[in-house]
Amino acid sequence: MTRSPFVEFRNVVKRFGERTILDGVDLTVFKGEITTIIGKSGAGKSVLLKHIIGLLKPDSGEILFEGRPLRSMSKAEWKQLKRKVSYMFQQNALFDSMNVFDNVALPLRERTRMPAEEIRKKVMARIEQFELSEVTDKFPSQISGGMQKRVALARALVTDPSIILFDEPTTGLDPLRKNTVLSMIAHHQREIGFTAVMVSHDIPDVFLISNRVAIIEDKRIPFQGTPVELEQSDDPLVQQFIRGQESLADELTGLLTRPDLEQKIRQELTRIGRFQKTFSVVLFVIDDLEHIREKVGFIAAQRIVQCLGNLLKGHLGTTGMSARFSQNEILTVLPHTDLSRAQHFLEDLAGRMKDAETFQAKTYPRICLEFYIKAGIAQANSGASLESLIEQARSNLRTIAHLECTTGRRVSKS
């Protein structure tokens, strides 16, 4: 397949009243590829998509279709072109007063002069292709969300469009269905060979089926390229998007981000020299978190981290700070604390952990997995660096809490 640009945005600007939504957007969509646009909600992804089908018109700039500007097209040409485009809405936008068959048949009935029998054949072919034969006579509200998606896709495809625009096709679906929808799109795209433009939050799953990715941020598109290029990019903005999911997990555990904490430690380190004040860091390591994730489940693993984070937060109040240091490590800073006080703090914490639900065997009725939480303390002295502190803490690791299954329900202190 030759890489000819199918749709091109050149310096497109769009304003709604006072608000500028798009400010100089350049975007290229190649024929026969899946192009995904990612960005924060409200960044103008849907607006961008609606420009392609002419639901919105740019205030300035140019949109080219197969090299020809939309602006200079006659009405008849534009109508011709519009027939080649299908749009799949976020909430499917199925007509709830029509049954599945009529929904799929609608574009053919209204737009073409096809005889009824031919329409029937064509619609039934699509319906069978999407395994909807059993619900042909049902109304959209009577079928499941996944089926509705399939109906919407069948309706989008029934006119044999050359380009389909997907507005967040996976939003609001559970992870299992998400993947089903994505693989459905990918599968049919390969089979039929349409060009697809997709707006999605679903990082990183969506990268797997995309040929190109464009990031929309701050009213422009700072990055567009293949998913591999995206992954390799060291642009902080791009990295932020890739790591989007992890940062969400940190929000849930109520912890700071690692860069924030590192910044804080560096600050504290410079203070030691000036004010002769010391502080300690504690590194918590949850042993075998990977293992728990595999055997017990993602949520259970997440809960353990969350529980530890909450305990720390409750115990430290506003003075200390904790951050997720890596997948299974949490780093805590205790300002104005020397080694012995830090020791004391740790013992206190271990006492509290005993009562936490997370460390009771009954919380995991199906599979009980023994796990340990270890902690290491390091006191900062003048001249110490961030790296040496962590190194020191890691070498001091001791078990502070332990879930035992055999004796059950007890968290022992070592």
Add this chain to the structure above:
Amino acid sequence: MKKYTMETAVGVFVFIGLLCVVYLTVKLGKMEIIGGNFYVIYAKFDNVSGLKPDSSVEIAGVEIGRVGDIKLDVNSEMAVVSLKIKKDIPVQEDAIASVKTSGLIGDKYISITPGGSEELLKPGDTITDTESTLDIEDLIRQFVHGKV
């Protein structure tokens, strides 16, 4: 199956509705379904006060037609009333048309008293022998002044 019940319902609705329309327009509104079943003659009156288009025209109390339009003949300063008479009712040349009132304060109508002539009025002819509206006020005044 469902589709057919809807079609039936629409059919029943339209049928009932049209039935009512026909009743209202033909029976109540007296719409002439076929235009040609009456002929028009004219009558000149001094005074037709109270007479309205569509008032009835009667012979011996039987309705034989309706009043068409009422105009003023500027030359003679008389009212010219067109009468739509049913085709099969003959009106003699010397018939007398009079404006009458049903009851004391009821509707005005035109009563035709048949004449004895052999000659019948043709469509477009005019009845010249007429009696105008009886003015009750006038009548009372005359009564008071003892002229009656």
Add this chain to the structure above:
Amino acid sequence: MKKQALPLALFRYLGRSFISFVGELGAIAIFFFYGFVNIFSYPFQPRKIMQQVYFIGAKSIMIVALVGLFTGMVLGLQGYYTLVKFGSEGMLGAAVALSLLRELGPVLTALMVIGRAGSSMAAEIGIMRISEQIDALDTMDIDPIRFLISPRIGASIISFPLLTSLFDVIGILGGYLTGCLLLRINSGIYFNRIYDSVVMKDVTSGYWKSLAFAIIVSTICSYQGYFTHLRPGGFGARGVSLATTSAVVISCVLVLAADYVLTSLLL
């Protein structure tokens, strides 16, 4: 310039509301004409019009008949007690028939249909708007006004006069029930009075009114639903509920106002 005198601000407020009012009126007029013209654009949509006739007309038969019956019965009672004071209870038929044909038939039918079909028209179109179904039509290159609004206007124009006639006939029967069966007026006099006093103009003026109401109700209700998303202060379900409410209120008020104007024109 910054701080305007109070009267000036008042005038500005007045001016602004007047301009937006006129603008809205124009938008509704364009909306109606576009929808009306598209009833006749090829290919015709008889099936959709029939569906709407079913919804607006056929399903309203019962309620219109019921309201018509009671209206006629009340007219029979009230008319009797008024007329009997003048000793002219024989005029009851005329009183009932004329008030039904000229006034109550068209108006009450319109009000009933607003409540039954107009509100759900606004709600249905409003939901189609907020669930992007109207946008979906647009992307499929299907004219949403032609597809959604024209059949409703067409069906209203068909249904309203039919429903009004039904109302009139049943109302006259209702008057007969109370007048003749209950209050013992001679039924021959009742009906003959009707035949004598009703003229074609009474019937046609009723039809003109019901046609005007059909246009008002279908246009206002669809318009409110269609532009739900542009309504300030309400989005989503709240917007639809506001649209439905104002569709009912505005069309009721307009029906009564138009009734006055038409009466004075047609008399």
